[in-house]
Amino acid sequence: MGEDSGIVGFREQQGACWQLRLVGKVEMARMGATWETSPVGSRKALTLMALLGAHGDQRVTLTEIVDALWQGAPPKEPAANVATLVSRLRARFGLETIIGRRTGYRLGGTVQVDLHEAAVLVTKAERALRSAQPAHCLLVAEQAIKLLVPGQVLTEYPASPWAMDARALQDKLLRRARHVAVESALRTGAPRLARALADTTSAAHQALRAC
Structure with missing residues (x-):
């Protein structure tokens, strides 16, 4: 994959309005001259954003998400639980923040990592x-x-x-x-x-x- 190996499918983003910080403490902030963080929500919501951010714009399967969030002890309806987290994050940061359906999700172009x-x-x-x-x-x-x-x-x-x-x-x-x-x-x-x-x-x- 040459010099971009390890950054599969990542595109330089235009018009991103949020930055997701993975270096150091995981945070979301509005793009701009100052670093103004915005609360992400629950620990699981933060973990979901971190997981998606780590994958760039690659799609992360539901199985991978469930493993990361519940570490072998998923709830009875994991797809519904993940969908609820996604809905809350979209409501907080915008509909284009997370792209996908219940089979898998990825970050949208409004988020820069x-x-x-x-x-x-x-x-x-x-x-x-x-x-x-x-x-x-x-x-x-x-x-x-x-x-x-x-x-x-x-x-x-x-x-x-x-x-x-x-x-x-x-x-x-x-x-x-x-x-x-x-x-x-x-x-x-x-x-x-x-x-x-x-x-x-x-x-x-x-x-x-x-x-």
Whole structure:
């Protein structure tokens, strides 16, 4: 799948009005100049948003959702329970927040996910570097790093396989962002900046792996 491996089907979003933060504490916030969070609701509603966010715009099956929400002890009517959660989230954040029916769901285009936005930025930075645009590459790579380093992805779900996959993606993206940021700084004649970026991202990377 090339440089976008691990970001299956994710598209750069236009017109997103919500950002879902997976790096650090899971939060939903309106897009804008300030970070104003909005309560998601119950723990299960938050877990559902986190699960869908971890999958980007991939459809998540009902079975996967039920496993994540109830961990082997589902209610009598799991499809109805999930549908109720989806309805509440749509009422809170908009009908296009979650797309799908009872067999499976995915995030809609009105929600931007920080982890996958970082993936888009890293890919852009790599392309800029290959196109001999190191200054632009540096700017974009730094934006990606800013999204990736506030904390570990989905810390509230330490043992969940889907969360572990998302943390592996964060690890991979941070390494790629570090490489292009340092290389672009060197090409722009800024060795001190390159060294500072290398030190900062290495420290962040080690901290994340130690979590």
